[in-house]
Amino acid sequence: xxxxxxxxxxxxxxxxxxxxxxxxxxxxxxxxxxxxxxxxxxxxxxxxxxxxxxxxxxxxxxxxxxxxxxxxxxxxxxxxxxxxxxxxxxxxxxxxxxxxxxxxxxxxxxxxxxxxxxxxxxxxxxxxxxxxxxxxxxxxxxxxxxxxxxxxxxxxxxxxxxxxxxxxxxxxxxxxxxxxxxxxxxxxxxxxxxxxxxxxxxxxxxxxxxxxxxxxxxxxxxxxxxxxxxxxxxxxxxxxxxxxxxxxxxxxxxxxxxxxxxxxxxxxxxx
Numbered sequence: 001x002x003x004x005x006x007x008x009x010x011x012x013x014x015x016x017x018x019x020x021x022x023x024x025x026x027x028x029x030x031x032x033x034x035x036x037x038x039x040x041x042x043x044x045x046x047x048x049x050x051x052x053x054x055x056x057x058x059x060x061x062x063x064x065x066x067x068x069x070x071x072x073x074x075x076x077x078x079x080x081x082x083x084x085x086x087x088x089x090x091x092x093x094x095x096x097x098x099x100x101x102x103x104x105x106x107x108x109x110x111x112x113x114x115x116x117x118x119x120x121x122x123x124x125x126x127x128x129x130x131x132x133x134x135x136x137x138x139x140x141x142x143x144x145x146x147x148x149x150x151x152x153x154x155x156x157x158x159x160x161x162x163x164x165x166x167x168x169x170x171x172x173x174x175x176x177x178x179x180x181x182x183x184x185x186x187x188x189x190x191x192x193x194x195x196x197x198x199x200x201x202x203x204x205x206x207x208x209x210x211x212x213x214x215x216x217x218x219x220x221x222x223x224x225x226x227x228x229x230x231x232x233x234x235x236x237x238x239x240x241x242x243x244x245x246x247x248x249x250x251x252x253x254x255x256x257x258x259x260x261x262x263x264x265x266x267x268x269x270x271x
Contacts (some may be wrong), residue, residue, distance in 0.1 A: 002033040004023070006061040008040065010052060012072065014123065014166075015041045017090060017192050030248045032255045037159030037255040040168060042125055043067070044073055053079050053087075058214045068106060072097075125268045130165035133172035134158055139183035142172050147262065149173040149188050149246060151197035152232045154187040159255050164262065178235045191244030192269045193261055198237065200251040236248075 009018040019036070040052050040059070049072055049259040056063050063085060067073045073092045080087035095106050133141045136159065142148050146169045147156050157173040164171045174186070186194075199207075208224045222228045240247050246265050249256050 002031060004033045004035050005124065006059055007034055007035060007036045008038045008056040008059075008061045008063045009066075010040045010043055010063060010076070011066045012069055012122075013041065013126050014068070016078075017064060017066045021090065033254070034203065035254065037156065037163060040164055041070070041166070042124065044069070046072065049076060050079060053083075053085060057083055057085050060214070065089045066091055068109070070106075078202050092235050105268055113187065114125055119168070123166065124155070125170050126165040126170050129164070129170040129172075130161045134161060136174045136183070139185045140173065142174075142183070142185045143188045144170065145172040145189070145193065146170045147172075147193055147195055147266070148186065149195045149197060150176055150236065150239060150243075151199075152176050152204070152229075154204060154211060155197040156250055156255055156258070157197060160262075162256055163166070167259070167263075176232070176236045176239055178232060183238065186243060189243075192195050192246075192266075194240075194243050194245040195265075196240035196245035196247040197250050197258075198233060198238065198240075198247060199249065200225055201233055201253045204229050205231070 009015050009022070011018065019039075019203060022034060023034055026032070038056075038059075043049050043052065049067075053063065053076060061231070063076075063080070065073065065076055065087065067089070068074065070092070073089055076087065077089060077092070079085065099105055103123065119152055129141075129145070131143065132138060147164060149161060149171060150173070151157050153175055157175065161171040161173045174183070205226050206223055208229075214220070239249075240244075246262075248261055250257055253261075
């Protein structure tokens with residue numbers, strides 16, 4: 001099995017510069033898998049930035065930044081230096097070289113490299129939608145979604161939603177918890193737009209244990225109990241059946257592979 005490297009990318013625009021760098025670098029490491037499920041475009045607030053960096057630190061991730069705002073870039077650098085976060089700023093060092101040579105400062109306006117056409121605005125809208133309707137927040141928005149993703153905790157609902165949003169899909173997701181009723185609004189969504197995610201119980205237990213370890217929490221809770229996980233998965237399967245969801249087993253799949261399967265499915269039902 002390939003060793004995995006988790007990479008967070010942060011930008012105050014779309015973040016395509018860091019994506020191109022990561023694609024070029026990953027090609028040079030055929031024995032490694034670079035997981036860039038966590039992409040954070042349009043970051044403009046300090047607290048939002050610091051929350052992302054704290055999560056990256058917990059996940060032992062590498063962070064690639066293309067922030068053009070000098071104040072945000074400085075905050076990110078200071079946090080990373082203080083906490084030992086592996087952080088790469090693609091913009092600030094070059095800005096400094098240009099300024100040393102010419103005395104000119106950048107105007108620090110994100111997104112200028114993109115033509116402001118409808119495609120660009122659609123992408124922004126989709127990303128904002130995914131953030132707004134993440135993790136079951138505001139379930140009344142499900143009826144507006146292109147895709148509604150269902151699954152128990154740690155089945156990659158959020159990174160998958162963000163990945164698909166970067167491809168212009170409006171995605172909402174809902175965590176399935178046996179003790180929490182399903183929102184009424186889900187019954188108004190076409191079954192063709194509902195995706196169910198499952199994972200093997202053993203894999204899910206390992207993922208949850210790893211997550212708790214990264215947070216410094218006790219891993220003996222019911223959250224990581226195998227029988228409890230099996231019961232959660234059985235419950236989710238029943239929900240998928242009740243709502244006619246298209247089910248994908250994500251046990252051995254990357255976010256990119258799962259997204260590809262979803263896109264293929266949507267193309268087939270839309271014919």
